[in-house]
Amino acid sequence: MSHDAFSLSVLAALAAVAILMIVVALPVVLGMRHAAKDQEFQHAERLKAIEMGRPLPGDPAHEGSPRTAVAGIGVWVPISALVIALAATTGSQNSEAAGVAIWVSAGGVGVTGLICGTILAMSTMARDGRTADCHAPAKHRFEESEIDTVSRRGV
Structure with missing residues (x-):
């Protein structure tokens, strides 16, 4: 080379x-x-x-808002139950007793979802220390003697 x-x-x-x-x-x-x-x-x-x-x-224990769970149970479960009942009874050849049974069942599921959503909302607010108007909890106050402070003076 x-x-x-x-x-x-x-x-x-x-x-x-x-x-x-x-x-x-x-x-x-x-x-x-x-x-x-x-x-x-x-x-x-x-x-x-x-x-x-x-x-x-990013804390997995607090991911997803409690309001989302309350809305899912308290609002969407009753609405979904009633829409499914409407779809099951509209244009069907079922007997009148079957239609009544479908609507009574959907009403029971809807009321149960509404009650469970309300209980969930109340327990979530109580656990977080919030009042009914959803204010953030107050920050805990410490006494001056409970705080260990390092100062610039080196004392």
Whole structure:
């Protein structure tokens, strides 16, 4: 292999390494920087939630609003039961007794869903320490002697 061919192959290898650095290493480094900044933001969000006495974001125990569960049980169960009863009795050749049984069953399911939704709403608000108007609970107050503070004076 001649000297010119060797220097050309070294130059091609260096060019390939430079291109790989741009294509592979740069996105990896930028992705790591983005992940670190995202983690900082999540940490600040969690600290703010703790400071305000709110549930932590991303906590599986608090995922999904209690209002969603209350709406699902208290509103959608009765509506769904009545729509299904309407679909079952409209244009059917069933006897009148079967139609009455369908509507009584749908009414029972609807009333049960409404009662369970109300009980769920009341127990959720009581567990969270909220009143009927859904205000956020007050932050717990500590006495001055209960707080261990580090000051700038070093005392």
